[in-house]
Amino acid sequence: MAERLGMVIDMKACIACASCAVACKVENNLPDEVWWNRVLTDGGENPDTPAGVYPDLTMSNLVVACQHCENPACVKVCPVGATYKDSETGVVRQDYDKCIGCRMCMSACPYTGVRSFNWEEPRHVVGHALGDADVPAHQKHVVEKCTMCWHRLAKGLQPACVEVCPARVRYFGDLNDPDSEVSQLIRERECKQLLPSEGTNPSVYYLV
Amino acid sequence: MSDTNKASVAKFGGRGLNIAIVVAAAVTVAGLALWGVQLSGGLVQTGMRNLDSWGLYITMFMFLVGLSAGGLIISSVPRAFGMKGFGGISKIAVWTSVCCTVLAVGFVVVDLGQPLRLWELFAYSNLGSPLMWDIAVISIYLILSIVYLWATLRAETGKVSGKALRVISVIALITAVLVHSVTAWIFGLQQAHEFWHTALLAPWFVSSALVCGTALVLVVVIALRKVGYLRLDQAHVVKLAKMLGAFVTVDLYFFGCDLLTSGFPGGSGAEVVSMLVSGPLAPFFWVEVVGCVLCAVVCFVPKLRTNPLVVVASLLAIIGIFCKRVQLLVGGFQLPNLDYPGLVNRYTVTDWASGMAGAYQGMVYWPTPLEFGVALGVIGLGALLLLLGLKFLPLRPVDQVRR
Numbered sequence: 157m158a159e160r161l162g163m164v165i166d167m168k169a170c171i172a173c174a175s176c177a178v179a180c181k182v183e184n185n186l187p188d189e190v191w192w193n194r195v196l197t198d199g200g201e202n203p204d205t206p207a208g209v210y211p212d213l214t215m216s217n218l219v220v221a222c223q224h225c226e227n228p229a230c231v232k233v234c235p236v237g238a239t240y241k242d243s244e245t246g247v248v249r250q251d252y253d254k255c256i257g258c259r260m261c262m263s264a265c266p267y268t269g270v271r272s273f274n275w276e277e278p279r280h281v282v283g284h285a286l287g288d289a290d291v292p293a294h295q296k297h298v299v300e301k302c303t304m305c306w307h308r309l310a311k312g313l314q315p316a317c318v319e320v321c322p323a324r325v326r327y328f329g330d331l332n333d334p335d336s337e338v339s340q341l342i343r344e345r346e347c348k349q350l351l352p353s354e355g356t357n358p359s360v361y362y363l364v
Numbered sequence: 365m366s367d368t369n370k371a372s373v374a375k376f377g378g379r380g381l382n383i384a385i386v387v388a389a390a391v392t393v394a395g396l397a398l399w400g401v402q403l404s405g406g407l408v409q410t411g412m413r414n415l416d417s418w419g420l421y422i423t424m425f426m427f428l429v430g431l432s433a434g435g436l437i438i439s440s441v442p443r444a445f446g447m448k449g450f451g452g453i454s455k456i457a458v459w460t461s462v463c464c465t466v467l468a469v470g471f472v473v474v475d476l477g478q479p480l481r482l483w484e485l486f487a488y489s490n491l492g493s494p495l496m497w498d499i500a501v502i503s504i505y506l507i508l509s510i511v512y513l514w515a516t517l518r519a520e521t522g523k524v525s526g527k528a529l530r531v532i533s534v535i536a537l538i539t540a541v542l543v544h545s546v547t548a549w550i551f552g553l554q555q556a557h558e559f560w561h562t563a564l565l566a567p568w569f570v571s572s573a574l575v576c577g578t579a580l581v582l583v584v585v586i587a588l589r590k591v592g593y594l595r596l597d598q599a600h601v602v603k604l605a606k607m608l609g610a611f612v613t614v615d616l617y618f619f620g621c622d623l624l625t626s627g628f629p630g631g632s633g634a635e636v637v638s639m640l641v642s643g644p645l646a647p648f649f650w651v652e653v654v655g656c657v658l659c660a661v662v663c664f665v666p667k668l669r670t671n672p673l674v675v676v677a678s679l680l681a682i683i684g685i686f687c688k689r690v691q692l693l694v695g696g697f698q699l700p701n702l703d704y705p706g707l708v709n710r711y712t713v714t715d716w717a718s719g720m721a722g723a724y725q726g727m728v729y730w731p732t733p734l735e736f737g738v739a740l741g742v743i744g745l746g747a748l749l750l751l752l753g754l755k756f757l758p759l760r761p762v763d764q765v766r767r
Contacts, residue, residue, distance in 0.1 A: 177707070189711040196704035201721040203705045218704060229556060235495040236481075236488040256484060257407075257477020260495050262417040266556035268702040272414055273477070275711055276406030296406060297477025351701055354555050 160226065160246035160332040161304060162359030163318070164341045165219060166325040172197075172204075172217040176317035176326065180221070183305065183316035185287040187278030187294050192302040193221040193317055194269065221317075222270045222302035223350060223358030224248045230261035230271070239299070246331075246359060247304045255298035262299055266354040271301045331359055380591075381755055388748035395741005399474055402738060407477060408710070409734045415713040416697040416729040420739055421475035425468050427576070427689045428746075429502070429547045430569065431682075432464035434577015436509055436540050438604070439516075440533035450600045452761025456588065457581050458513045459753045464580075465506045467746040474738050494549045505543045508536045520762050544569040557696040559636045562625070568618045574611040575656070576685040578604060579678035586675055594760050605674050609663025612656045612681055619653075619688075635699055644727045645695050648687040655684035698728050 172195050180186070180193040199207045199215035206215035228248050230239050238254035239261050241247070262271045278294040280286065290307040294300065305315035313319070318326040329336035341347070342361050349358045402409055412419040439454030441447070450457075473479055489496050515532050518524040545566040551557070552565030582604050589596050623640070626633035640649040662668045662677035705720045713723040714730060731739075753759060 189709045194706045196706035198704050233493050235490055235493040236484045237490045256481045259417040264554045264556055266701050268700040269415055275408035
């Protein structure tokens with residue numbers, strides 16, 4: 157059976173430090189204003205604020221990037237096949253050279269905000285490129301998103317967000333292998349996928 | 365037909381038309397220049413952002429695909445079913461269809477980030493994409509409209525048989541219905557947007573297309589009669605107005621069905637209803653509903669069916685359907701699936717400075733002046749085509765040609 161690479165994120169242990177978001181940004185040489193991986197707050201109106209009135213306050217977090225769905229809505233609607241699911245790994249990929257910039261995939265994806273469009277010529281605040289040299293160049297007027305660090309997978313490495321997480325809440329592996337760490341965690345712990353009613357079957361699971 | 369009317373028929377096409385053509389051409393050129401600005405400086409100059417990734421251009425695309433319906437349907441339905449037509453206006457009606465279709469395609473092109481990669485649509489077609497279906501059907505529709513116009517002209521000189529023309533009109537009619545359905549499916553097949561994801565969307569697009577298409581034909585023929593391009597018996601105007609009344613009622617009925625089905629179970633569907641009825645999109649909702657009701661009243665009450673009022677009713681219907689397109693497009697983005705606050709910056713959402721909550725207070729998207737300018741340029745191109753057609757193509761009713 158082909159692989160289905162996925163991630164399990166333990167939201168009970170996540171400290172919402174955003175190291176994964178920053179590691180992603182640096183590793184992938186993301187242009188200014190572009191974030192493939194974000195920390196969201198489930199609580200008040202602003203980030204890092206709780207809901208409710210003291211002392212009855214609640215707050216939790218969610219880290220969201222492309223969910224690498226088994227049944228991806230984006231792949232179906234792309235008119236030129238610029239976004240596609242890799243048959244070997246199940247990773248949902250994006251071909252910058254093919255993308256015509258119609259933004260159909262952004263509209264079709266139920267996971268608000270995981271796709272980013274380069275609304276202008278990509279710029280870098282430091283004035284030079286960062287991260288891995290094997291990351292493809294960013295292009296103006298195309299859609300991009302999390303690649304599951306495709307360039308690292310090719311070298312047998314884990315995605316940057318998994319490696320950098322100081323609380324070690326991210327687990328990476330093959331969901332189709334019943335003996336993998338991720339499969340065991342999903343079996344043994346209580347977990348959820350985002351927006352299951354959309355029928356996309358994400359390859360990212362959250363332990364709750 | 366009065367004598368003054370006959371005299372003015374002969375007069376049409378003088379200096380006024382030439383000035384209009386020059387103005388339309390100038391607007392088109394200005395639009396092209398602004399499109400250049402948009403491409404070089406980037407789409408960041410528009411109001412579109414990651415969370416509201418489509419805007420005025422796609423709204424106009426939906427609207428113009430709808431507008432293009434009327435002409436073709438009005439001229440092909442009587443012929444396809446062997447009924448009495450509308451007094452020779454079919455050629456001018458089909459020409460408005462052709463112009464609107466070209467405009468619709470134009471709006472998709474200015475929306476694209478990489479228009480130079482358009483050729484990929486044919487090289488790497490993903491036939492599973494509703495956008496690809498739409499590109500295919502619109503191309504066929506445009507070609508068929510032109511073939512149909514050509515066949516009508518040839519039939520008048522006896523070069524094409526009535527039977528062949530009838531076959532073409534049936535095919536054109538089916539394609540017209542398909543075009544609106546497929547355009548609806550671009551939106552309606554996306555489960556990600558509660559507001560769009562309904563089986564009603566395709567028939568609803570067809571009914572809206574009939575409303576604004578018929579209204580456009582009414583406005584155009586009454587205007588052309590006024591300036592003396594053609595003569596038209598008032599009975600045909602009345603017949604068209606009654607049809608408009610019927611279409612507008614069906615469209616409102618569909619809207620009612622949709623609101624009830626969304627709102628009745630409560631939950632997220634009720635959010636859609638309140639967004640339209642009393643939320644950020646309420647102005648567009650009420651202009652549509654009130655405009656369409658007034659239009660139906662004018663069309664159904666014989667005493668009110670005077671020329672000026674029929675034109676007003678038609679314009680109300682066109683404005684109403686435009687408002688519906690705005691509701692559909694912006695409304696689709698107004699209710700995000702993941703609305704948790706997080707990092708928000710210049711690329712996230714149109715009004716990003718006040719955070720996620722602030723961005724969704726009013727309408728989540730509003731166009732920038734540049735978008736209005738480019739849109740005006742595209743409309744200029746349509747007007748240019750329409751006027752050139754009036755000047756150079758033999759579109760007048762065959763018994764009224766005075767050249």
